[in-house]
Amino acid sequence: MVFKSFRFKVILRLLIITSVIVFIIYFIAKPYxxxxxxxxxxxVIALIIELIRFIEKGHRQINQMLESLKERDFSLKFNPVEEGKVFRGQAKILTQLVQSYRDIRIEKEMHYQFLNLIVNQLNYGIVCFDADGKISLSNKTIKKLCGLSEISHISSLNRIDKNxxxxxxxxxxxEEKLISVIKDGEFFKYSISCNEIRLLDSRYKLVALHNLHSTLQEHELDSHKKLIRILTHEIMNSVTPILSLSESMNENLKDESGNIKELNDISKEDAEDLILGYEAIEVRSRALMRFVNDFRSLTRxxxxxxxxxxxxxxxxxxxxxxxxxxxEKGIKLSVYITPDIETISVDRGxxxxxxINLIKNSIEALEDTFKSEIVIESLLLENSIAIVITDNxxxxxxxxxxxxxxxxFSTKKDGSGIGLSLSQxxxxxxxxxxxVKSIQGLKTSFSIRFPI
Structure with missing residues (x-):
């Protein structure tokens, strides 16, 4: 049934050609x-040419459809009911095939957009590249780290760190690695992990880049607590014997009945040793107790x-x-408060x-600095409020x-090293x-951020 019309037209043309050939044979036998x-x-020649064109006409349309499929052009339509069109069955099948390819392409695009949406929601960087370093997939986190709207080659990551x-x-x-990066004077730690995937005949590397800054801060705080407990225990173990020694020395100044010995009964040398011992024990004990109380405050x-x-x-x-x-020190002070937000939800004290601790540190850092300056500002960022203190x-x-x-840890000669730890x-x-961000010899900025 598919070729019913086509067969009829071909047979009709063949009959006409045959009839003309019969006439030719008939007239050849007659003179003049x-x-x-x-x-x-x-x-006959014209009829044969027309027959060939007629047969090839449907093939040309089919070839045109196949060529459009090859070039992934799904806009071409094959209309089998149009006058002069042939192979209606094939035309119908081809039309369905084109529609199937079109649906597959739309579905593929939807899957790609869905994948992009998921990847861009991740709070860590994702990048996928081939053996030549050409990037086929990346998310907005990795682009933001690079400071670029688009990245096409793995070498673009050198904008984060040259290596x-x-x-x-x-x-x-x-494999997974930890790397340290200083970007624009700010210290970062990243975890990078890699997996290899194979698509058709090509191999790709899928790499995840995690910023461990916040996670490490939490781990550091837990470590600090453990460290402080240990130090408190050890220092108290030293302080207690010192205090006991001072009590024993006091007892040595008393006789068996508990009365204070006469000064004549104590030699001058022993008296001097006792006084020096008392002073040393008292000074050391008080210093150690202050030290312990300072660090104990971190955990309480x-x-x-x-x-x-x-x-x-x-x-x-x-x-x-x-x-x-x-x-008094001639420090220029600049204060900027963003009009976008005037309040902040915190514990004021x-x-x-x-x-107070950060400003004190800035003042001390400005010793011997020409044209010293401190800038204090509040900023409204994408998802947070920031208070930034900068000194030059x-x-x-x-x-x-x-x-x-x-x-x-402290770089100051008499520093206790607990101010910034307590602040954190x-x-x-x-x-x-x-x-903290710091460019040595230029400036240091401490940034406090609260989510909104």
Missing amino acids: YYFTVGELLLL LSNAIESLKTG LPDPKIEVVEIDSLFRNVLSLYRAEID MLEQVL GKGISPENLEKVFIPF HLIHLMGGTIG
Whole structure:
């Protein structure tokens, strides 16, 4: 049934050609009909050409449809009911085939967009690349880290760190590495992991880049607590015998009945030793007790009492404590408060304590600095409120940048090393984070962020 019309038209043309050939044979046998025979021969040739074109016409349309499929052009339509069209069955099948390809392409595009949507929701970087380093998939997190709207080659990751692309390309399947990066003066730790996938005849590497900054902060705080408990225990073990010794020495100054010995009964040398011993024990004991109490405060902080605080009032109260010192030392002070947000939900006392410590550190860092300046500002970021304190002091060296929040660590001669650690703990209790960026010899910025 498919070729019913086509067969009829072909047979009709063949019958006409056969009839003309019969006439040619008939007229060849008769003299004086050479001109007629010639005309009939031309007619046969014309009919044969027309038959060939008729047969090829349907094939040309089918070939055109197949060519469009090859070029992935699904806009062409094959209309089998149009006059002069043939192979209606094939036309119908081809039309269905084109529609199937079109549906597959739409479904594939939907899957790709769905995959992109999922990948872009991840809070860590994803990048997939082939053996030549050409990137076929990346998410907005990795693009944001690179500072680019689009990345096409793995070498673009060198914008994060100059050796990052080499580190990623050298990763083996299933391997995971920790890398340290200082970007724009800020210290970061990343975890990079790799898996290899095979699509058709090509191999691809799928790499995940995790920013461990927040996670490490939590782990550091837990480590700090354990460390402080151990130190408290050890120091108290030293302090107790010292206090006991002082009591024993006092007892040595008394006779069996508990009365104080006469001075004549104590030699001058023993008296001097006792006095020196008392003084040494007292000074050391008090110093150790203060040391212990300072560190014990890190693990016994009260729960924060969150309230709505005006940022302007907060800054004014804290700066009033240092206004005289800042003016005396000739430090330029600049304060900027974003008009986009005027209040912040925090524990006022805790945040004031942190700001006092940071401003104090900035003032100390500006010693011997020409045209010293401190900038305090509040900023409204994408998902957080930030308070940033910046000074143009000597800065922090790269090797010390990652240690500033560790208890006991201090670059100051008489520093206890608990100020920044305590500040980090207080900010963490209020649900925020604190970070530092420093370019040695240029500036240092401490940034406190609270989610909104």
